[in-house]
Amino acid sequence: MKQVVLLTCLFLFAIPGFAYGGQPDSEPALILYHDGTGTINLSDISTQPRNNRIVYYMFNVVLPKVFGINIKFKPIMWSRGLELIKAGLADGIISASFTDERATYAVYPMKEGKPDPAKVMQLMEYSLYKHKNSTITWDGLKFDGIDGEIVSIKSYIIVKDLRKMGIVVQEEPNMTWIMRNLAIGKFKSAAMQSSVCDDFLTKNPTLKENIVKIEKPLKKKEYYLIFSKKFYNERNELAKAIWDAIEDYSSSDEYREMRKELEK
Numbered sequence: 001m002k003q004v005v006l007l008t009c010l011f012l013f014a015i016p017g018f019a020y021g022g023q024p025d026s027e028p029a030l031i032l033y034h035d036g037t038g039t040i041n042l043s044d045i046s047t048q049p050r051n052n053r054i055v056y057y058m059f060n061v062v063l064p065k066v067f068g069i070n071i072k073f074k075p076i077m078w079s080r081g082l083e084l085i086k087a088g089l090a091d092g093i094i095s096a097s098f099t100d101e102r103a104t105y106a107v108y109p110m111k112e113g114k115p116d117p118a119k120v121m122q123l124m125e126y127s128l129y130k131h132k133n134s135t136i137t138w139d140g141l142k143f144d145g146i147d148g149e150i151v152s153i154k155s156y157i158i159v160k161d162l163r164k165m166g167i168v169v170q171e172e173p174n175m176t177w178i179m180r181n182l183a184i185g186k187f188k189s190a191a192m193q194s195s196v197c198d199d200f201l202t203k204n205p206t207l208k209e210n211i212v213k214i215e216k217p218l219k220k221k222e223y224y225l226i227f228s229k230k231f232y233n234e235r236n237e238l239a240k241a242i243w244d245a246i247e248d249y250s251s252s253d254e255y256r257e258m259r260k261e262l263e264k
Contacts, residue, residue: 008100025121028072029231029238031059032084036076036153036175037200047260051195053262055094055121058249069238088230089130091243094121097157107232108224109243112151118247125143126158128214129197130189131182140216143167144245148188151178158191161219170221175200184205234236 033040033056042060056073063069076084076093084090086105098108098115101239109119126136128150131245135145146167152159154171160168169191172178179200180189201208225246232239249255 014205014254015035019093021232026070028070029235029242030072030074030091031058031225032074032076032091033059033077033164034081034083034095036077036173036196038075040075043077046238049057049196049199050263051122052095052122052254053261055261057258058246062178063242063245064251067241069242069245070119078153080144082155085226085228088228089234090228091231092225092227092239094194094225095124095223096226097124097223099157099160102226103132105229106226107239108226115222115224116243117222118251119224121225121244121246121250124221124223125217126156126219126261127192127194127217128189129179129182129192130212130214131185131187132212133185134188134212138216138218146189149217150189150191151187152191156191156193157221158219160192160233174222179207179211 029127030058039047040056042056045053048056059073059178062069076090081090081093082096084197085093093106095106096102096106103106109116111118128136130136135147136150137144143165147166149170151172152162153175155175159169159171170187174192175197177191178187178190178192179197183188183206194213201211201213225242228240
């Protein structure tokens, strides 16, 4: 993997346009990422959810080492990260879907009044997981046999989506807590990010024995890097340079090849 990373960096440096237009900013941009288990190691891809590996690689390796953008990349609980963005105490957070509420305190890459699809970082599915004895079902349009509150991570966008459908949702702080309680039957069902949860259950087969995943996804979402309004107002050019770098890299052949390599 180290050889792949090195070759990737050399390859990108040789591509016209793969350079940050200007001198690297001496003050790093503090970019947050959600780590609900506290076990993600940026130097060990086996600890990273497969669908997120290319994003971690982009921020931890490509942006600083290829585009020359100074980034401090830090883990945090999702709801706490949003609070820091709102208060202007962190510069950005990755993997945020668009909501009108978040747009009141954070800045998205926009085009013609909507989030710019060229700057999407990743697509993510939410799925319903249930205890094996639960009666709840989901057919892709509606629920049936609901036998308790659906649990999800605090501030996940799926919480708001479910509540719009009239579903009672219980919010909890992290995935590990949710899945352990789901496995023992304390919780009946949970709405979770599919790739993250699937990887967790694969690594915890004793929990997986008691949990059933409903195959039809609840939602598919587009995710962006968002900035605090404070950061965007003070360092507008750097914010735009980071978004442009994400667009350039994610549209490259190298990105597609690297993603395949990382998700093996």
